[in-house]
Amino acid sequence: MLLAAPHRYAALREDMYRERDGWAAGLRDDGNPVRDEFQRVAGEHLAAQVTDDGLRNRLAPDHAFGCKRVLISDDYYPALTRDDVELVTEPIARIEPEGIRTTDGQRYDVDVIVHATGFQPLDRTGGVEIVGRNLLALREAWKEGPEAYLGMAVNGFPNMFMLYGPNTNLGHHSILFMVECQIDYVLQALAALDAGDTSEVRTLDVAAEVQRRYNDELRRDLAGTAFAAGCGSWYTTDEGRVVNNWPSSIESYRERTAVFAPQDYHG
Secondary structure, three states, X not given: OHHHOHHHHXXXXXXXXXXXXXXXXXXXXXXXXXXXXXXXXXXXXXXXXXOOHHHHHXXXXXXXXXXXXOOOOOOHHHHHOOOOOOOOOOOEEEEEXXXXXXXXXXXXXXXXXXXXXXXXXXXXXXXXXXXXXXXXXXXXXXXXXXXXXXXXXXXXXXXOOOOOOOOOEOOOOOHHHHHHHHHHHHHHHHHHHHHOOXXXXXXXXXXXXXXXXXXXXXXXXXXXXXXXXXXOOOOEOOOOOEOOEOOOOHHHHHXXXXXXXXXXXXX
């Protein structure tokens, strides 16, 4: 048993970690073998669980693999094949006293409506008004979409560090690893403040040029991913700018955040 051999458990975890990080290649929009394999497996899974041709065609995604959040489930498709379940894809025209009326004129009598509101990725302030230098509100700074340096620091908001900030979400691995990298980085920043390695006023404000260069690079990298394939997911703004996801492996993020660089900040 693995419990009796902790070194084997550690080795298994490392193998799984490395394999999953390799999946990042499958989310790139360049026809690589990893992505082709993902699409093949997804297609075979759908075919195996849904035998009705009409239903299967309606369930088949019409967007690039990874453009929307990938659902890993073995009971979603079977639920839709039950005799007491009907898949309705027509848009809703209105809610009536007896039920739901779709745009094709059909009415569906219902007892309960579950309103799934989805994600609001552009409102990362959680309803809290955060104000930085020159009375600039973070909501105003992010009016065209959230952005930060390394997903943690925003110019004009000194000594403010975020965890799970803009462009640190993942489509292939565990977000916990990203947060652990961020915690290590913030602890280094705090240590630099305590040591007096920064300005006399003991503040850290990421330089505007550092933040700009970083986000320009991010946008170039994201342009080659499935996230930017234009399917209209919660990853993007209405204009199509990807503001949530990291474009590469988590190892690359660890390398970028491993060492806090005081020269990237000013007082």
